[in-house]
Amino acid sequence: MISRKLVKQIEANADKLAMDVVETVKQDSRAEFYHSMPDNKYHKLVHDLYQHLGSWLQSQTWHRLRTSYERKGRERFHDGMPLDQLVFALTETKAALIDFVRGSAQGDSSERDLELELLLAVSAFFDRAIYHTVRGFEDARMTAAKNPAPPPTKQRRRTSRERQMDDDPDLFDTPVSRSGDVGESSG
Numbered sequence: 433m434i435s436r437k438l439v440k441q442i443e444a445n446a447d448k449l450a451m452d453v454v455e456t457v458k459q460d461s462r463a464e465f466y467h468s469m470p471d472n473k474y475h476k477l478v479h480d481l482y483q484h485l486g487s488w489l490q491s492q493t494w495h496r497l498r499t500s501y502e503r504k505g506r507e508r509f510h511d512g513m514p515l516d517q518l519v520f521a522l523t524e525t526k527a528a529l530i531d532f533v534r535g536s537a538q539g540d541s542s543e544r545d546l547e548l549e550l551l552l553a554v555s556a557f558f559d560r561a562i563y564h565t566v567r568g569f570e571d572a573r574m575t576a577a578k579n580p581a582p583p584p585t586k587q588r589r590r591t592s593r594e595r596q597m598d599d600d601p602d603l604f605d606t607p608v609s610r611s612g613d614v615g616e617s618s619g
Contacts, residue, residue: 434489434490434546434549434550434553435543435546435547435549435550436486437546438533438536438546438547438550439485439486439489439490439550440486441532441536442482442485442486442529442532442533443482443483443485443486445482445532446479446482446483447479449478449479449482449528449529449532450475450478450479450482451475452528453478453521453524453525453528454471454474454475454478456524456528457474457520457521457524458471458474460520460524462516462517462520463517463520463521463524464517465512465513465514465517466517466521478525481525482529485529485554485557488557489550489553489554489557494560497557497560497561497564498560498564500564501560501561501564501565501568502564502565502567502568502571503568504565504568505518505564505565505566505567505568505569505570505571505572506568506569506571506572508565508569509568509569509572509573509576510572515566515569515570518565518569519562519565519566522558522561522562522565523558523562525558526554526555526558529554529558530551530554530555533547533550533551533554534547534551
């Protein structure tokens with residue numbers, strides 16, 4: 433059983449925890465992709481994870497976790513994010529949370545036991561989240577490799593006559609005879 437008290441502390445401090453993670457990751461050279469990401473967008477991603485961690489841990493709906501994090505992995509691939517930087521950011525998010533939990537637990541040995549249970553649950557959650565994120569990322573990469581986007585086609589330059597026809601299609605209407613000869617209108 434995990435400490436509901438510690439989970440509530442995590443959720444109550446989600447904003448501060450997220451700000452710390454954003455600051456740490458954005459200053460680290462191992463996460464250059466995140467440097468260009470707007471702070472509020474990255475903050476929201478981390479904040480949402482911390483804010484809903486309790487429900488993830490208590491429900492242990494691993495199918496939902498798999499679906500959610502594989503989708504996130506595919507999204508990050510399509511964003512052009514390098515996989516190593518994505519994993520780095522997730523491990524920093526995990527490390528910040530573990531540091532917070534270790535610093536929050538106080539009291540007797542029973543509370544320490546609950547802290548240990550929470551740390552194990554958090555570790556299992558992040559291990560699965562990282563695995564499924566990588567799996568989604570790699571799935572998107574393999575799909576893209578099998579179905580590469582066609583190269584952009586070169587468009588030939590249009591002649592002045594073609595451009596004029598676009599402007600006034602009736603300009604070049606030439607009568608055609610019944611026999612198909614250009615210039616003859618009777619027949």
